[in-house]
Amino acid sequence: xxxxxxxxxxxxxxxxxxxxxxxxxxxxxxxxxxxxxxxxxxxxxxxxxxxxxxxxxxxxxxxxxxxxxxxxxxxxxxxxxxxxxxxxxxxxxxxxxxxxxxxxxxxxxxxxxxxxxxxxxxxxxxxxxxxxxxxxxxxxxxxxxxxxxxxxxxxxxxxxxxxxxxxxxxxxxxxxxxxxxxxxxxxxxxxxxxxxxxxxxxxxxxxxxxxxxxxxxxxxxxxxxxxxxxxxxxxxxxxxxxxxxxxxxxxxxxxxxxxxxxxxxxxxxxxxxxxxxxxxxxxxxxxxxxxxxxxxxxxxxxxxxxxxxxxxxxxxxxxxxxxxxxxxxxxxxxxxxxxxxxxxxxxxxxxxxxxxxxxxxxxxxxxxxxxxxxxxxxxxxxxxxxxxxxxxxxxxxxxxxxxxxxxxxxxxxxxxxxxxxxxxxxxxxxxxxxxxxxxxxxxxxxxxxxxxxxxxxxxxxxxxxxxxxxxxxxxxxxxxxxxxxxxxxxxxxxxxxxxxxxxxxxxxxxxxxxxxxxxxxxxxxxxxxxxxxxxxxxxxxxxxxxxxxxxxxxxxxxxxxxxxxxxxxxxxxxxxxxxxxxxxxxxxxxxxxxxxxxxxxxxxxxxxxxxxxxxxxxxxxxxxxxxxxxxxxxxxxxxxxxxxxxxxxxxxxxxxxxxxxxxxxxxxxxxxxxxxxxxxxxxxxxxxxxxxxxxxxxxxxxxxxxxxxxxxxxxx
Amino acid sequence: xxxxxxxxxxxxxxxxxxxxxxxxxxxxxxxxxxxxxxxxxxxxxxxxxxxxxxxxxxxxxxxxxxxxxxxxxxxxxxxxxxxxxxxxxxxxxxxxxxxxxxxxxxxxxxxxxxxxxxxxxxxxxxxxxxxxxxxxxxxxxxxxxxxxxxxxx
Numbered sequence: 001x002x003x004x005x006x007x008x009x010x011x012x013x014x015x016x017x018x019x020x021x022x023x024x025x026x027x028x029x030x031x032x033x034x035x036x037x038x039x040x041x042x043x044x045x046x047x048x049x050x051x052x053x054x055x056x057x058x059x060x061x062x063x064x065x066x067x068x069x070x071x072x073x074x075x076x077x078x079x080x081x082x083x084x085x086x087x088x089x090x091x092x093x094x095x096x097x098x099x100x101x102x103x104x105x106x107x108x109x110x111x112x113x114x115x116x117x118x119x120x121x122x123x124x125x126x127x128x129x130x131x132x133x134x135x136x137x138x139x140x141x142x143x144x145x146x147x148x149x150x151x152x153x154x155x156x157x158x159x160x161x162x163x164x165x166x167x168x169x170x171x172x173x174x175x176x177x178x179x180x181x182x183x184x185x186x187x188x189x190x191x192x193x194x195x196x197x198x199x200x201x202x203x204x205x206x207x208x209x210x211x212x213x214x215x216x217x218x219x220x221x222x223x224x225x226x227x228x229x230x231x232x233x234x235x236x237x238x239x240x241x242x243x244x245x246x247x248x249x250x251x252x253x254x255x256x257x258x259x260x261x262x263x264x265x266x267x268x269x270x271x272x273x274x275x276x277x278x279x280x281x282x283x284x285x286x287x288x289x290x291x292x293x294x295x296x297x298x299x300x301x302x303x304x305x306x307x308x309x310x311x312x313x314x315x316x317x318x319x320x321x322x323x324x325x326x327x328x329x330x331x332x333x334x335x336x337x338x339x340x341x342x343x344x345x346x347x348x349x350x351x352x353x354x355x356x357x358x359x360x361x362x363x364x365x366x367x368x369x370x371x372x373x374x375x376x377x378x379x380x381x382x383x384x385x386x387x388x389x390x391x392x393x394x395x396x397x398x399x400x401x402x403x404x405x406x407x408x409x410x411x412x413x414x415x416x417x418x419x420x421x422x423x424x425x426x427x428x429x430x431x432x433x434x435x436x437x438x439x440x441x442x443x444x445x446x447x448x449x450x451x452x453x454x455x456x457x458x459x460x461x462x463x464x465x466x467x468x469x470x471x472x473x474x475x476x477x478x479x480x481x482x483x484x485x486x487x488x489x490x491x492x493x494x495x496x497x498x499x500x501x502x503x504x505x506x507x508x509x510x511x512x513x514x515x516x517x518x519x520x521x522x523x524x525x526x527x528x529x530x531x532x533x534x535x536x537x538x539x540x541x542x543x544x545x546x547x548x549x550x551x552x553x554x555x556x557x558x559x560x561x562x563x564x565x566x567x568x569x570x571x572x573x574x575x576x577x578x579x580x581x582x583x584x585x586x587x588x589x590x591x592x593x594x595x596x597x598x599x600x601x602x603x604x605x606x607x608x609x610x611x612x613x614x615x616x617x618x619x620x621x622x623x624x625x626x627x628x629x630x631x632x633x634x635x636x637x638x639x640x641x642x643x644x645x646x647x648x649x650x651x652x653x654x655x656x657x658x659x660x661x662x663x664x665x666x667x668x669x670x671x672x673x674x675x676x677x678x679x680x681x682x683x684x685x686x687x688x689x690x691x692x693x694x695x696x697x698x699x700x701x702x703x704x705x706x707x708x709x710x711x712x713x714x715x716x
Numbered sequence: 717x718x719x720x721x722x723x724x725x726x727x728x729x730x731x732x733x734x735x736x737x738x739x740x741x742x743x744x745x746x747x748x749x750x751x752x753x754x755x756x757x758x759x760x761x762x763x764x765x766x767x768x769x770x771x772x773x774x775x776x777x778x779x780x781x782x783x784x785x786x787x788x789x790x791x792x793x794x795x796x797x798x799x800x801x802x803x804x805x806x807x808x809x810x811x812x813x814x815x816x817x818x819x820x821x822x823x824x825x826x827x828x829x830x831x832x833x834x835x836x837x838x839x840x841x842x843x844x845x846x847x848x849x850x851x852x853x854x855x856x857x858x859x860x861x862x863x864x865x866x867x868x869x
Contacts, residue, residue, distance in 0.1 A: 196798055
């Protein structure tokens with residue numbers, strides 16, 4: 001299986017920058033004063049005052065990278081956590097191909113960041129040893145100091161200048177986990193104090209001297225263009241400076257955001273549109289096409305044995321159709337970017353999950369070389385994959401160029417954000433299972449029909465790996481099945497698509513885990529026992545290029561079931577449901593939901609989650625990701641994007657419901673201890689929430705729900 | 717040009733802007749107080765919550781004209797140094813993920829606890845009904861409000 005992770009890499013991602021960052025050369029900063037800083041590599045700088053600045057090559061969007069990644073450096077260096085600064089890396093020669101996605105931030109930086117810290121530690125020890133004329137092996141590090149024989153101490157800051165002149169060790173030893181005093185302990189979010197005082201600067205909070213604000217009037221139908229307009233009324237709005245045609249529509253430039261919005265509103269009244277080729281697109285017609293594709297030709301993602309033969313020979317065939325709608329990311333901070341044109345290039349401030357891609361594309365749009373576009377990465381007010389896209393940053397560059405002069409911040413409003421998202425697409429799933437005369441599963445067929453996210457990411461090209469990427473979560477089904485086929489029938493549709501927290505795994509695991517529950521009930525078998533039986537004594541199983549250790553999955557399922565009290569007597573109207581998955585073969589998670597359905601009202605009382613994500617770098621952050629991942633998954637029980645006349649029906653939080661405080665169930669997280677290398681936690685909890693809840697709904701009310709979102713009539 | 721006297725975080729600020737400009741944009745663009753966030757502009761996400769005469773209000777739904785002459789407190793003015801009991805509880809419970817919606821959450825929590833020192837779960841749910849946290853920090857918000865209960869003067 002080729003995963004999305006590979007695509008994030010191929011298209012210029014994760015690995016490359018870190019390899020470069022690992023060129024562990026001592027680089028004194030040009031023009032530095034006598035008291036030099038010590039910068040043994042791209043990740044850290046020891047300042048003369050002892051403060052250590054750690055450069056994070058991943059974008060913070062709430063997943064805690066500005067805490068978890070510095071912890072790896074601080075651990076190896078024995079830093080005083082209260083004396084660190086954290087800055088975001090900038091795309092450039094030291095950081096190529098930065099990308100924050102695929103739940104890989106910790107796993108891809110784990111080794112390089114620890115090595116960076118260990119390198120600095122060894123050099124600081126060597127500098128102290130030279131000063132004291134003792135062996136480096138007689139020195140140790142402790143909370144920002146090198147401690148030598150007799151307890152003498154020198155601060156890292158005092159050693160910075162000398163350390164910077166020493167040779168860089170090639171392969172410094174890394175600490176053993178038993179010696180960790182930061183990693184594996186609960187560390188609160190580094191940015192917490194800045195956040196609670198309103199000092200944290202998100203993209204939308206960037207303010208440059210002379211900054212102007214812009215709103216772009218875009219066609220409601222993605223891809224459409226303004227035909228005619230009269231800017232008289234827009235320009236009459238106080239504060240509006242200009243109305244300019246830009247590639248994405250009409251930009252209203254103003255001296256404050258509100259004036260830009262008001263000007264745009266006035267401009268909209270006089271604008272006529274060429275709505276383009278997507279103007280008749282609607283959800284109903286798409287669904288008919290998808291349904292036709294459930295039985296037509298498809299690209300095979302995985303095949304084991306002869307499914308058709310096994311289905312034909314089956315004593316009983318179960319069949320069901322599952323449906324998942326389009327979804328929006330709905331980050332609370334709308335898209336935005338500041339771009340400032342300069343004599344020899346431009347500078348950008350943006351909350352991007354793909355800073356290098358943002359740099360390259362914005363530069364290309366302005367006819368600049370990437371290095372002429374300096375990119376500053378801001379904090380992100382919710383990413384969830386939306387900000388892997390570069391549409392909004394490129395647009396801002398085009399607006400700033402058209403406007404000329406000083407910096408311009410392009411601000412999207414809530415409706416812009418819903419109408420011009422890069423969506424998770426709708427899919428239909430045709431599930432079939434053959435049962436033999438003993439009731440055992442003899443065949444499993446999962447057909448997925450819908451638009452391909454990967455095609456959007458590949459700018460309209462079909463990748464050879466398309467079927468396996470779109471079938472992620474379906475083809476890596478962890479159960480032993482005698483005959484198995486998973487395939488993907490692409491149905492092209494106009495809306496632009498993107499990666500959404502949990503990606504295709506969400507709909508695919510929803511269909512897979514709910515349908516397996518149907519099979520269990522048809523067999524008269526306990527859904528937990530069926531899963532355990534189907535995992536049996538399987539060890540490492542290969543799915544194309546990926547593999548998963550089924551023993552680890554079985555363990556988390558057992559833990560979640562035990563902690564949730566699977567099989568216990570429940571109050572009337574309550575039910576338990578479960579689901580499990582090995583996310584990209586790296587993070588193993590299982591969830592058990594307890595729900596009640598009374599008088600047509602669904603209540604989700606509790607979700608118990610067990611995870612094995614390898615070594616837990618920061619258990620506090622891990623638990624937050626479980627809570628947040630489950631909330632994100634549960635929201636998708638209720639939300640959808642639908643299309644009429646080429647445009648979204650939904651325009652805000654009023655008609656795209658997301659989970660609110662009162663809806664949030666209790667969450668209980670159990671971490672299965674592991675000495676494996678850390679994997680990721682951002683996405684793995686997301687896909688299990690829906691099937692766990694819907695299987696619980698069946699247990700509670702005998703109602704099988706195969707179509708999302710839940711509606712008022714779902715429980716009738 | 718209409719001119720207004722706005723009292724923000726205890727300071728009187730003269731503001732020259734259109735009367736119907738939402739307080740949110742006066743705070744963010746005119747006064748540079750970017751701790752108050754823009755999330756929806758439709759009054760349904762709560763990110764822009766500030767105190768107006770001690771009440772939690774959505775600043776995207778209050779005009780400059782309506783706010784003038786009243787005491788506005790933003791997250792920047794809740795305490796000098798992050799020492800407000802709600803801010804301290806937020807840190808203790810490690811509430812924030814991305815953090816974008818949190819200033820609004822904190823302002824609502826502070827106003828709630830001032831008028832109701834020991835809110836029930838139902839009171840908390842009601843107070844936060846118009847707030848969105850897409851990161852799903854709700855369990856910790858609930859805990860943080862309870863932690864700060866009784867300590868907001």
